[in-house]
Amino acid sequence: MWIYERKLEYPVRVSGPNPKLAKVIITQYGGPDGELAASLRYLTQRYSMPTSQAKGLLTDIGTEELAHMEIVASIVYNLIKDAPIAQIKAAGLDGYYADHDRSVYFVNGDGVPLDCFLYPIQGRPYYRFA
């Protein structure tokens, strides 16, 4: 299980709206190597790791990735929350806006949503890591 703490792992400072920057940073939330993808990979692969140490390590790293996910989401949220529509359009986020308004959503920089299809989760992980 997990227990939530009402604080970010690392403080976030956003001085004002910048949807153009949000469009780039959002891939670190929902892109192929983003924090969500990373946390899901670690926390899913851990079940079949061959040693106790590896199970523990992936549990702890995967947990930390969830905290990273919240940091990145906080940055994106603050970059788009007060952005005028004209800025959102100019940043190429108009399609994103039509679907999600000013919410945070797990997409890469081109608006492609997270896809778990190719995650290399294995019962015998050393085959993949070799």
Place this chain on the structure above:
Amino acid sequence: MDPNQQALLLEIMELEFTAIDLNLFLDTHPDEKRALVLFDQINQELTMAVERYEQMYGPLTASGQVPGRDHWDWVEGPWPWEQTF
């Protein structure tokens, strides 16, 4: 946010960041004495800082609410993504 609250929250963030890194290090170096000592020390400081924070500014976890209160503080804002530093 009140500057004193912010300073204490940043102190907690620093301590916990240190604890997390030591935790990950110790996962692969479980007999490293210096790291073991430092982890215990940081954790003790962290526990004290969190206790101080929760008494003055509200809970960081649901179970961190001050005992004997007549109100559920947990869901009061601002939430972490609503604070910028």
